[in-house]
Amino acid sequence: MSEVKKVATRVGYAEALVELGKEHEEVVVLDADLAAATQTKVFREQFPERHIDCGIAEANMTGIAAGLSTCGKVPFMSSFAMFAAGRAFEQVRNSIGYPHLNVKIGATHAGISVGEDGATHQCNEDIALMRTIPGMVVINPCDSVEAKAAVKAAYEHNGPVYLRFGRLAIPVINDEENYHFELGKGIVLKEGTDVTIIATGLCVNESMEAAKMLEADGISAEVINIHTIKPLDEELVLSSAKKTGKVVTVEEHSVIGGLGSAVADVLSEKEPTRMIKIGINDVFGESGPAVELIKKYGLDAESIYKKVKAFTK
The missing domain is CATH 3.40.50.970 (Thiamin diphosphate (ThDP)-binding fold, Pyr/PP domains)
Structure with missing residues (x-):
């Protein structure tokens, strides 16, 4: 491999x-x-x-x-x-x-x-x-x-x-020759029916890996890459939320004011949906190897998998 x-x-x-x-x-x-x-x-x-x-x-x-x-x-x-x-x-x-x-x-x-x-x-x-x-x-x-x-x-x-x-x-998860970027438009990386995982930045790849683990457990997760947080692709967020009925946001950022807050704003107003936000939980970081910090703060694939699995029960 x-x-x-x-x-x-x-x-x-x-x-x-x-x-x-x-x-x-x-x-x-x-x-x-x-x-x-x-x-x-x-x-x-x-x-x-x-x-x-x-x-x-x-x-x-x-x-x-x-x-x-x-x-x-x-x-x-x-x-x-x-x-x-x-x-x-x-x-x-x-x-x-x-x-x-x-x-x-x-x-x-x-x-x-x-x-x-x-x-x-x-x-x-x-x-x-x-x-x-x-x-x-x-x-x-x-x-x-x-x-x-x-x-x-x-x-x-x-x-x-x-x-x-x-x-x-x-x-690197995208193929440069075939990749198309459109400002304000999210990308569905994986179709799913049980839960929507909306991720941004380095958390996109981790969320894709988590979705594979969920699939092995019989949980069908839709994974969306939101590269443009403002303006947010509201249409995609709403359509996926309607389909799955559960939304999880994942970001290497505070859960206050970032992607999760942007998604929650839209859902609460236009399509009330059960959701959780995965990110930095109102704390400061600390010095340490980046990969270890990502794991400690629950942003690695396994941590995302466990949180989403518990949420879908």
Whole structure:
């Protein structure tokens, strides 16, 4: 059996930036002294005149990106999620969101899979923060292939976009040649009748593996990849909920304000359905190997399997 290819979504981000840079001279990339970690160094190597290192000054970088966008440029500002969404929230809200500028935010190292960097850098609140900004698109790709496609879709979209990427190398589950990304449209990866599992980011692959275990127990799970959390694919969520009658959301993010909250908002208003949210349960993370943290906080396939199985009884 061949080994599964694993690539971090931040790598897909960097590859897409280079491809966009070759095609569009108006694409510029800003970084906050983290070009090696965010992988934007790849863009810098090819287009040094279009890469701006703003130093450890994320708020200032946000203002620079906003200014560039008013001059016909398409800026991709890059930093860790904790800094791009957390430290610079006010500037993102007021300088990018309020005037609805065409700025793309590439936020890497999101979630507990940052690992040894610890709780201060494990941003499990960024999706919640970005969802609250009017007009902000929020995307969380499940693998490097989807990440590349998402970055290109973000470029095509006129308006602010928040792109969430991870540090950890994760399984590549999409075929680049045949993959199609559509902003705001979820993807049914597996049909099912007993329960709907709606996942995002690295939890998509884990949910697919959990669904295989459930299948062995006679439980038919439908698995949906929601890469765009805002705008949410409400039609797909509602149709699947009507079919199965039970919904489970899975995310490497706080259960407060993220994918689970977005799905719950829709279901409570339009199709009341039994559901549970699997994610980070109102706690901070901790320092440790990423894979071990994913398991400890119940986001691995086996943990998801056990929770969904108990929920369907």
